[in-house]
Amino acid sequence: MSEEHIVSVLPAEFADLEPFADWSLRTEAERYAKRLSSTMDELQTFYDAASPRLEAILEYLDALELRGLPDEATRLLWLSYSLVNVSFPVEVWRQPRVPDSGAASMDVVIEPAV
């Protein structure tokens, strides 16, 4: 792939989170699937990098119109949704999956556009 295709996907202020840009996922199904297919080390690394930045993320995004976010801000918001999702394995379960939820699944059929 040529050089110009390697561009930053998040706002410049959050360049430190670029290594975790693959957590910038539009749907809950994608975020939950990535959580389940990650190791606890991977989840912890993402959490440790992103959670200290959450307040700065909120301050940055709150200055913008939620329903007209530029693409890079939208991706930052999606990454924040992933942080919320992985907070459960990291802060509570100590494993990617909800304990004793082996056979159970719960699919999102409607979620907000933004």
Place this chain on the structure above:
Amino acid sequence: MPYFDKPAEGSWTAHYPELGTAPVSYEDSISPEHYELERRAIFAKTWLNVGRVEQLPRAGSYFTRELQAAGTSVIVVRGTDGEVRAFHNICRHRGNKLVWNDFPREETSGVCRQFTCKYHGWRYDLQGACTFVQQESEFFDLDKADYGLAPVQCEVWEGFIWVNVDPDNTLSVAEYLGDLGAGIAGYPFDKMTQVYKYRAEVGSNWKLFIDAFAEFYHAPVLHARQAVADESRKLQGYGYEALAYEIEGPHGMVSSWGGMAPPKDPSMVKPIERTLRSGLFGPWDRPDIDGLDPLPPGLNPARSPAWGIDSFVFFPNFMLLVWAPGWYLTYHYWPTSYNSHIFEGTLYFVPPKNATERLRQELAAVTFKEYALQDGNTLEATQMMLETRAVTTFPLNDQEILLRHLHKTAREYVAAYQRDPNTPYTPVRVPAVS
């Protein structure tokens, strides 16, 4: 030691003496024959909530619902006159399912000017009238006016859309919901249009999942790890007591405290909840809309300052949960067999004004799913063992009063149907002893 007052009789259950206090049989949840009776006696005869008016924003907006337990599929549509109507989803020509996409058993939704059958092109307008018959002159004395879509009773109550497939039903939704419904009329449901909807196929009888959400006795144990360790030990030590229970006719409600939104001590909750100011009980800060203060009189019936949530069980399969921080949640349980059902959980928030509010709602929604996954899997484990019939009756405690009432109500509908299948059963509304 009790933390909250109980009725003068000494228990909530004794307050409704028709419930009794004996151990309860769960045969009604493991018998295929009983389930077939429930379909005819309950799901084919009572009002069923199928959605919200916001799903039908304009003339021609429609959705279908597969009501397997009631033995039909319905189309719910907003007509050119603005009215919401429901029809059996069947073409009057030769019975093809009228509205579906790709998979005949799956639900669909959209906007259209008319309904056109995929098979022979018969058309129906948004009010259900037949407007076009392909090669009409080939038929024998056919008058299109006789071939409108078969209507299903449909009413809107507080923005909730209900259908009743029994053409002989004479009760309005408001009458059916009774005082418990009337007590929450006026809540600003229409302002809460930011929606998350979850769906799960659950390997248990439909009543077992209502059981799980109609008592909080399980919460300090099953969900122990969702609280931080010290808080969890404290919660298990307390156990669970509701603020109040109310039962009226086939419906019931439990009012519960909710000290977690916001918590008295921030160290009680997990770190991301502290940062975002949100959690299981929703965003800690109420949205700035009218209608939340004062609340309709049916909410927080104990008038407790510790109030957190009211859960209404509207028979047979609809639960409505109103949370103190100003949002609501619905549960639907759609039976597919005696030991399986489809669960739908839908969260409704006031649309967020900014990213912070949006993330607070995201945390509440994600938390809901984490809890519901724990609840859901327990049900399959319960169903499995109930079906062994190794044990056949089970003691229910006072905090499980709504379960006792649900199973009793369902059995009564079946018994009434067995006595007289043609007369809709209206449960006697026994006033509580005072």
